[in-house]
Amino acid sequence: MKWMPAVAVPAVIVAGVLAVPLQAGAAVDLPEKTPQGVLELAAGSTVDTFSGTLEQSSELGLPEVPSTGDAATAEFADALDLLTGSHTVRVYQNGDDQSRVQVQDTMSERNLIRNGSDVWVYDSADNTATHVTLPADAGATGDTGESYTPGELADKFLADVTPSTIVSLAENTQVAGRSAYELVLTPNTDDTLVGSVSIAVDAETGLPLRVQVEARDADEPAVSVAFTSLSLEAPAADLFSFAPPAGATVSEETLPTKDDAAHAETDQSGATVIGSGWDAVLAVPAGEDADQLAELTASPLYTQLTDAVDGGRALSTTLVSVLITDDGRVFAGSVPVERLQAAAAQE
Structure with a gap:
């Protein structure tokens, strides 16, 4: 099960947006920019303090998980729930090391809270909490040790995505009452399930306000996340303090250091990536x-969620496909199952 989130979650994270529609005929008047100009605006954003509400919606075409009553099925169903349907999410950010994400369910709430080196995950539905102490070398999210100006970042991004991606601008828009440029990334290949990725970039701050991922030949976004309200003021400090409620079941976890993680990657180097760009395929050999x-x-x-295909069984969604071959190999990517079968035949 470990490789499933590694395949599915990035597709969702890169994904995105429930569009906040404009009134018919409404127009947003903004200074004209090129796609590179919008990339520079986003790369130069310094916003790290905000709070707001997000609406997330997913239409991945995932099969429904039948209720069997066992713990493993329930755990899988809970994970699948975050990738399907609609969710309202409250987010709070104060600098690099204080953040809180609240996923609001019908009768419960899930929280992810970081306050310095302390990270808590709490689910009110079953009153369970997990505490993680980050290692000293964890650093801030996105800290690569490299320094780029906004222009350099934009140049690097364009160099990395072309010629596999067509970068363009759609009409200016509004998200959460803020004017934004709409950056559109379109795969320059027919061998991917992704039709396009749209990113609404705040015209004033460069903060991404919305991301939309559309499957090929689809009328509606497969995954969408967007701010419906946003404040750039610092959230209250007590939002980042957490103590488990009375009676909560609490577990302690330890994250590996960067050296440990690097060593683990070296030891588990059997997985490979076939191709590059939008039609790349992750291949995991038998035995891993x-x-x-x-x-x-x-x-x-397994048989309820997958379909029998030549050479194995496959799980298909609108954005991600996974093939498990009869000899135990695993292939996955944002590509049709046929592309995975071709990759399996060449290995």
């Missing part, structure tokens, strides 16, 4: 996590 894969394929859920 063999016990977990055997447990997965033995589950009744």
Whole structure:
């Protein structure tokens, strides 16, 4: 099960947006910019203090998980819930090391809270909490140790995405009452499930306000996340303090240091990436996590959630496909199943 989030979550994160529609005929008048100019605006954004409400919506075409009553199925269903349907999310950010994300469910709430080196994950539905102490070398999210000016970042991004991606601008828009430029990334290949990715960039601050991912030949976004309200003022300090409620089941976890993580990557280097860009395929050879894969394929859920195809079984969504071959290899990507089968045949 470990490789499933590694495949699905990036597709969702890169994804995005429930558009906040403009009134018919409404226009947003902004200074004219080129796509590179909008990239420079986003790269130069210094906003790290804000609070707001996000609306997230997903239409991935995932099959419904049947209720079997066992813990493993329930855990998988909970994870799948975050990738499907609609959710309202409250977000708070104060600098690099204070943040809070609240996923508001019908009768409960899930929280992810970071306050310095302390990270808490709390689910009010079953009153469970997990505490993680970040290692000293964790640093700030996105800290690469490299320094670029906004223009250099824009140049680097354009160099990385072209010629695999057509970068353009759509009509200016409004998100959460703020004017924004609409940056559009269109794959320059037919061998991907992704039709386009749209990013609304705040015209004043460069903060991304909305991201939309559309599947190829689809009328509606497959995944969408957008601010519906936004304040750039510092959130109250007590929002980042957390103590488990009375009776909560609390577990302690330890994250590896960067050196440990680098060593683990070296030890588990069997996975490879075939191709590059939008039609790249992740290939995991047979024998990697063999016990977990055997447990997965033995589950009744496996046959209910996958379809039999030549050479194995496949899980298909509007944005991601996964192929598990008869000999235990795994192939995944934002590509049609046929592309995974072709990759499997060449390995």
